Amino acid sequence: MLAFTLLCVGIMISIGLVLNLWRLLVGPDVVDRILALDTMFINSIALIMVYGIHKGTSLYFEAALLIAMLGFVSSVAFGKYILRGDIIE
Amino acid sequence: MNFWLELTVSVLLMIGGIFVLVGSIGLFRLKDAYTRLHAPTKATTVGLGGILLSSVIYMSHLQGYINIHALLITLFLVITAPVTAHILAKVAMHHKVKTMEPTQNEGLVDTAREQKSVDDDAGSSSDN
Amino acid sequence: MSLLSRLLPTPGRSAILLVIWLMLNVTVSLGHIIFGSVFAIAIPLLCAPLQISQPRIKKPLKALKYFFMVLGDVVVANVQVAILVLGPISRIKPGFVAVPLDIKEIRPITILASTVTMTPGTVTAELSKDKRYLYVHVLQMPDDEQEVIRFIKDRYESAIKEMFQC
Numbered sequence: 604m605l606a607f608t609l610l611c612v613g614i615m616i617s618i619g620l621v622l623n624l625w626r627l628l629v630g631p632d633v634v635d636r637i638l639a640l641d642t643m644f645i646n647s648i649a650l651i652m653v654y655g656i657h658k659g660t661s662l663y664f665e666a667a668l669l670i671a672m673l674g675f676v677s678s679v680a681f682g683k684y685i686l687r688g689d690i691i692e
Numbered sequence: 693m694n695f696w697l698e699l700t701v702s703v704l705l706m707i708g709g710i711f712v713l714v715g716s717i718g719l720f721r722l723k724d725a726y727t728r729l730h731a732p733t734k735a736t737t738v739g740l741g742g743i744l745l746s747s748v749i750y751m752s753h754l755q756g757y758i759n760i761h762a763l764l765i766t767l768f769l770v771i772t773a774p775v776t777a778h779i780l781a782k783v784a785m786h787h788k789v790k791t792m793e794p795t796q797n798e799g800l801v802d803t804a805r806e807q808k809s810v811d812d813d814a815g816s817s818s819d820n
Numbered sequence: 821m822s823l824l825s826r827l828l829p830t831p832g833r834s835a836i837l838l839v840i841w842l843m844l845n846v847t848v849s850l851g852h853i854i855f856g857s858v859f860a861i862a863i864p865l866l867c868a869p870l871q872i873s874q875p876r877i878k879k880p881l882k883a884l885k886y887f888f889m890v891l892g893d894v895v896v897a898n899v900q901v902a903i904l905v906l907g908p909i910s911r912i913k914p915g916f917v918a919v920p921l922d923i924k925e926i927r928p929i930t931i932l933a934s935t936v937t938m939t940p941g942t943v944t945a946e947l948s949k950d951k952r953y954l955y956v957h958v959l960q961m962p963d964d965e966q967e968v969i970r971f972i973k974d975r976y977e978s979a980i981k982e983m984f985q986c
Contacts, residue, residue: 608702612709612743619716626719626728634725634784641776642719642732648765649712649740652747653705661751664761671765675772682779686786711898718905727914729943730959731905737938738898761846774937774944781945781957791914 609657616650637681644674697753701746708742711735725789726781733777741766827861829868834860874927878985886979890935897940904941904960915961916945918953919969921977928980929954935976942968 620643627639648667655663718731744762751759828834841856842848877883904912919936923929933944933954941959948955958968 604702605698608705612705615709615713619713622716622720632725632784632787632789634780634787634789635728637783638725638728638732638780639719641780642716642736645732645736645740645769646712646716649708649736649743652740652743652762652765653709656701656705656747656750659754661747661755661759661761664765667762668765668768671768671772675768675776678776679779682776682783685783686779711902714902714905718901721905721909722912723909724914726943726945726957727912727959729957730901730941733937733943734894734898734901735905738895757846759846761843764840764843770938771934774934777937777943778933778945781943785945785955 606657609653613650613653613657616646616653620646620650633685637678637685640681641674641678644670644678648674694753697749701750704742704746704749708739708744708746711739711742713739715739724791725784726791729777729781729784733773737769737773740769828864830864830871833864837863875925875984877983879983882979882983886983889979890938890976893939897938900940901959912959913961915958915965917956917958917961917965917968918948919956919972921952921954922973923977923981923984924951925984926951928984932972932976932980935980936972939976942972 623639623643623646627636627643630636630639648670651663651667651670655661655667712735715732715735718735719728722728722731744766747762748760751762838853838856838860841859842852845852921929921932923932929947929951933947936942936944936954936956943957943959944954945957946955947953956968956972958965962968
C-alpha cells in the first residue's frame with residue numbers, strides 16, 4: 604500500500620511542478636514568476652522527502668532543509684531587488 | 693510493518709500530496725497575481741506539513757528511535773511562508789499589477805503605495 | 821547572578837538554539853549537548869549588539885494557546901482555499917481592506933501579520949508608515965467588509981494584546 608501511495612504522491616507533485624513551470628514561463632508579471640519559483644522550491648522539498656521515505660533513509664533531510672533555506676532567501680532577495688532595485692538597503 | 697501505522701503514513705502522504713497539487717493548480721488557474729498568492733503559500737504549508745509528518749512517523753518506526761528532525765523544516769516553512777507572501781504582495785502593489793474583474797476597494801492599492809492616510813481617501817474603506 | 825545574566829543575555833533564545841541543535845543532530849549525547857551549549861552561549865553574545873528592544877511575551881501559556889488556535893485555523897484555511905481554487909473561478913470575489921491596528925510595537929504587529937497571512941483567505945500586503953493600518957488582500961470578500969476587519973480584530977489582535985499585555 605505504501606509503495607502505491609508513494610508513487611501516486613510522486614506523480615501528483617510532479618504534475619504540480621509542471622504547472623509551476625508553465626506559470627514560470629508564461630506568467631504575465633514578474634511577481635508571478637517569483638511566486639512560481641518559490642512554489643517550485645516547496646514542491647521539490649516535498650518530492651525529496653517522498654523519495655527519502657521511498658528509500659527508507661533520512662539522508663535526504665539535509666538537502667531538503669538546504670533547499671528550504673535557499674528558497675526563502677532567494678525569494679525574499681528577488682522581491683527586495685524588484686521592490687527597491689537593491690538587495691541590502 | 694503494522695497495518696494501522698502504514699495506513700496513517702499513507703493517509704498523511706495522500707493529504708500532503710493533494711494539497712501540494714491544489715497549490716500548484718491554484719497557481720495555474722487563478723486570474724490575477726494577488727489571488728494567485730493565496731493558493732501556494734497556504735496550500736503548501738499544510739501539504740508539506742502532512743508529508744513531513746508522515747516522514748517523521750515512518751522514520752521513527754524504521755530506525756527505532758523518535759526522529760523528529762523533519763519537523764524542523766515544517767517549523768522553518770511556517771515561519772518563512774508569510775514573509776515571502778507579504779513581500780510578494782508588496783511587490784505586486786508597487787508594480788501596479790492588474791487586478792481581477794470583481795476586486796473591491798482597488799483604491800486602497802494607491803493609498804498603500806503612496807502611504808496616504810486611509811481616512812481622507814473617499815473611495816476606500818472604513819466608512820463607519 | 822550578574823555573571824550569569826551577562827553570559828546569557830537572552831536565556832530563551834539560548835534554550836531554543838540548544839534544542840534546535842539537538843534536533844538537527846537527532847541525539848541527546850553528552851558531546852552534542854556540550855557543543856550545542858557552546859553555540860547557544862556564543863551566538864547570542866555575538867548578536868547582542870544587533871538587538872533592538874522589543875516587548876516581551878508576558879503570558880507564555882496564552883502564547884501556547886494562541887499557537888494551537890492558529891494551527892486549527894490554518895487547517896480550516898487550507899480546506900477553504902482548496903475548495904475555492906478547485907471550484908468555478910467566477911465565484912471568487914477578491915478585495916482589499918485596511919485593518920486599523922490598536923497595537924503599536926513592531927513585534928506584535930509582525931506576529932499579527934504572519935497570522936493573518938497564514939489563515940483563511942487573507943494575505944497582508946502593506947503596513948502604513950505610521951503603523952496604524954494593515955492592508956490586507958481577501959480572497960473571498962463577504963458582502964460586508966467590516967466582517968473581515970471584525971474577525972481579525974476580535975480573534976487575533978485581542979489575543980496578541982493579552983499575550984503581550986499592552
